[in-house]
Amino acid sequence: MPSSPPPRYVVRPSNAREQHRRVLWKGVAWLGCITAGAIVIAVVTLVRPGRFPVHRVDHQAQLSQLRARHKALKRKNEALKQQVANLKRSIQVTQIATRSLRKTLIKRDEAISNLRADLGVYTRLLGNTTRRKGLQVQKVSMQPVTGTRAWNLSIDLTQSIRRHSYTTGTLTLNVYGLRENKVVQLAWPDLGDHAQKNGLPFHFKYFKQLHTTIMLPRDFLPTRLQVQAKADNGNRITYTITWSEALNNHVTLAQGNAHAKP
Numbered sequence: 001m002p003s004s005p006p007p008r009y010v011v012r013p014s015n016a017r018e019q020h021r022r023v024l025w026k027g028v029a030w031l032g033c034i035t036a037g038a039i040v041i042a043v044v045t046l047v048r049p050g051r052f053p054v055h056r057v058d059h060q061a062q063l064s065q066l067r068a069r070h071k072a073l074k075r076k077n078e079a080l081k082q083q084v085a086n087l088k089r090s091i092q093v094t095q096i097a098t099r100s101l102r103k104t105l106i107k108r109d110e111a112i113s114n115l116r117a118d119l120g121v122y123t124r125l126l127g128n129t130t131r132r133k134g135l136q137v138q139k140v141s142m143q144p145v146t147g148t149r150a151w152n153l154s155i156d157l158t159q160s161i162r163r164h165s166y167t168t169g170t171l172t173l174n175v176y177g178l179r180e181n182k183v184v185q186l187a188w189p190d191l192g193d194h195a196q197k198n199g200l201p202f203h204f205k206y207f208k209q210l211h212t213t214i215m216l217p218r219d220f221l222p223t224r225l226q227v228q229a230k231a232d233n234g235n236r237i238t239y240t241i242t243w244s245e246a247l248n249n250h251v252t253l254a255q256g257n258a259h260a261k262p
Contacts, residue, residue, distance in 0.1 A: 135159050135167055135231050137239045138207065142225075142246040149216045153246075155200075155227060158207040169231035170199030171210055177222040177243075184220065191215065202229075 139156040159167050172188040189197055191214040202208045216222060226240045 135169070135229055135235045135237055137227055137229060137237060140225070140227060140239070140241060140246050144247075145213070149218055151214050151216070153212050153214060155210045155212075156207060157202055157204065157210065157229060159204075166203060166205045167231050167233070167235075168201075168203045169229060169235075170201050171227065171229045172199040173212075173214065174226040174228070175214070175216065175222050175243075176224040176226065177216075177220050179217070179220050186216070186220070199230075 136158050137155065138158045139154075141154045143152045144150075145152060153173070155171065157167075157171070173191055174188065175186045175191060177184060177186070188199060192200075192212060196212075200210050200212055202210060222243045224240055224242055225246045226238065228236070228238050230236045
């Protein structure tokens with residue numbers, strides 16, 4: 001007999017318990033998926049920016065405090081800058097006032113010196129003192145010539161107004177100083193103009209102002225100035241003053257007497 005083909009369908013007895021188990025596992029798996037999705041959604045929602053209002057309020061408060069502090073420091077900085085500007089302006093005003101005051105004091109000192117010199121001249125002319133008789137050196141002043149070793153000198157001579165006669169004579173200068181660490185004397189021929197080698201002539205009744213220019217060697221350091229005036233009537237005077245006194249232009253008769261060398 002020919003063999004019959006195997007059947008296409010196999011009928012097996014069903015297992016109800018196995019089916020319930022599979023359904024149960026599928027349900028558990030489905031619930032696990034839902035739970036996991038819910039957990040993921042919750043975590044994502046919680047970590048999203050702006051979900052913590054307490055922390056957001058803290059950051060805003062700190063930012064507000066920093067801004068307020070920055071504004072306060074800025075105002076303080078502006079105030080300090082204004083104080084520094086005021087102090088600088090005050091210092092400038094003080095310096096200007098000080099310079100002006102110094103100029104005023106210098107002018108007043110010069111005016112007082114000139115008044116004293118004039119007073120000495122008038123006193124000398126009037127002959128009110130017994131000390132000041134005959135020919136006298138009233139004032140010596142000196143100015144340097146810029147850029148040279150030359151010096152312009154001005155010498156005032158006076159005599160008492162009670163002497164009604166004229167006084168005639170010559171005036172010479174000597175300069176003492178240092179040259180190569182040695183004391184040296186420069187006489188009038190070494191200082192003055194060759195045209196006036198015998199001295200500066202004078203002829204006056206009450207007072208006379210003489211002007212001359214002297215030239216010093218470059219290696220010579222002056223320390224003293226000596227003035228010699230010789231009248232034709234035999235009256236002769238000699239005054240020695242320091243170089244700095246003559247340079248200050250405030251040497252009058254009273255000071256000259258202190259350094260006089262008869």
